[in-house]
Amino acid sequence: DSGVTQTPKHLITATGQRVTLRCSPRSGDLSVYWYQQSLDQGLQFLIQYYNGEERAKGNILERFSAQQFPDLHSELNLSSLELGDSALYFCASSALAGGSTDTQYFGPGTRLTVL
Amino acid sequence: AQTVTQSQPEMSVQEAETVTLSCTYDTSENNYYLFWYKQPPSRQMILVIRQEAYKQQNATENRFSVNFQKAAKSFSLKISDSQLGDTAMYFCAFMKQRNYGQNFVFGPGTRLSVLP
Numbered sequence: 001d002s003g004v005t006q007t008p009k010h011l012i013t014a015t016g017q018r019v020t021l022r023c024s025p026r027s028g029d030l031s032v033y034w035y036q037q038s039l040d041q042g043l044q045f046l047i048q049y050y051n052g053e054e055r056a057k058g059n060i061l062e063r064f065s066a067q068q069f070p071d072l073h074s075e076l077n078l079s080s081l082e083l084g085d086s087a088l089y090f091c092a093s094s095a096l097a098g099g100s101t102d103t104q105y106f107g108p109g110t111r112l113t114v115l
Numbered sequence: 116a117q118t119v120t121q122s123q124p125e126m127s128v129q130e131a132e133t134v135t136l137s138c139t140y141d142t143s144e145n146n147y148y149l150f151w152y153k154q155p156p157s158r159q160m161i162l163v164i165r166q167e168a169y170k171q172q173n174a175t176e177n178r179f180s181v182n183f184q185k186a187a188k189s190f191s192l193k194i195s196d197s198q199l200g201d202t203a204m205y206f207c208a209f210m211k212q213r214n215y216g217q218n219f220v221f222g223p224g225t226r227l228s229v230l231p
Contacts (some may be wrong), residue, residue: 002159043206043221044214072139104219106160
């Protein structure tokens, strides 16, 4: 158990809908990262937040947005869902904003299925 | 842009034997970090080992060690005394150090099966 929690574990929805994925980092960690793991694209970095502010951006679609709240939990919002958005979405947390010793600990993931 | 290649989609090894997983990457950066993550059937992503590019000494964590060849841009993972619990997908990852955040690039993964 990494100490990172994600809810829900599974989510099934329809095309065009909007969903929110939630992540609680390990106690004391200030950074939260979001990743998408799909069969055809592999594991892709989406975005990083550090202490409430966006720090790094990867291959995140404009239909997707994220935020980190004052209590450091984070939410990933996915809108106008398409079939291709079906994937496993991971959240990770780390103590700092980056650096060689700043290990990322991954949560168990949320499996999103878009029908 | 950085790319990470894992040329072995699947591998198998007998329990107690040694196996090496390959990883190559492409970057113009001089300072960066490399990682191996393990994803067992539970789907949890678990850090196995990490290497700083500025360090010449290869990283070692118990039964796991790396062979880091900076000039060749190669970062292979050696698993000694393989155990059934090592069965998992293994991802090689590259991270370019930024002042303001991290950005991982993952390889496509190698599925390792440890056979009894």
